[in-house]
Amino acid sequence: MAKEIETLVAEVRTGTGKGAARAARREGKVPGIVYGDGKEPLAINLDYNKLLTRLRKGRFLSTLFNLHIEGQDDVRVICRGVQKDVVKDLPTHIDFMRTHRASRINLFIHVNFDNAEASPGLKRGGTLTIVRPEVELEVLAGDIPDHITVDLTGRNIGDVIHINDIPLPEGCKPTIDRNFVVANIAAPSGLVSADHAEE
Secondary structure, eight states, X not given: OBOOOEEEEEEEOSSOHHHHHHHHHXXXXXXEEEEETTEEEEEEEEEHHHHHHHHHHSOGGGOEEEEEEXXXXXXXXXXXXXXXXXXXXXXXXXXXXXXXXXXXXXXXXXXXXXXXXXXXXXXXXXXXXXXXXXXXXXXXXTSOBSEEEEEOTTOOTTOEEEGGGSOOOTTOEESSSSOOEEEEEEOOHHHHHHHHHHO
């Protein structure tokens, strides 16, 4: 279920502080920092256009990347924050955390809903109400699932799908202890109105 790891290319940023960061932005770079795993923080620059393209693809904060820096060993990183220009909504700084395969990290994982055609509730005109399109899970950095799947087979109007109803990949667990709602199948509005009329 784990997918191939994408590579991000960066370069070491010479100098730190606002002056160096501004100079990087003038050169079409986005300044960033790599920290964690018991090592010194490292100031880096990433290509602005490549980073923007990847950010727009989505799921940037739940993707494990292979960070390649010329002259250094590649390192596995996860993005822990993207600062954006408040007016233009474009990246101005990025934070990465180093990980290794056995690191346990909290990530938001996408929820897929399968077999809608096998749900009696949806066939009768019920509506699938998605409460959480993503759920936060504690996962192994070396084995991040692309998504988790809710099987809608046999689901009826009024059914509520909780996190404990969803089979999670091995090594994954919810970050919240309670059995929270992920989705439900609501009655069609016509059926609700008819019920109220009878009452």
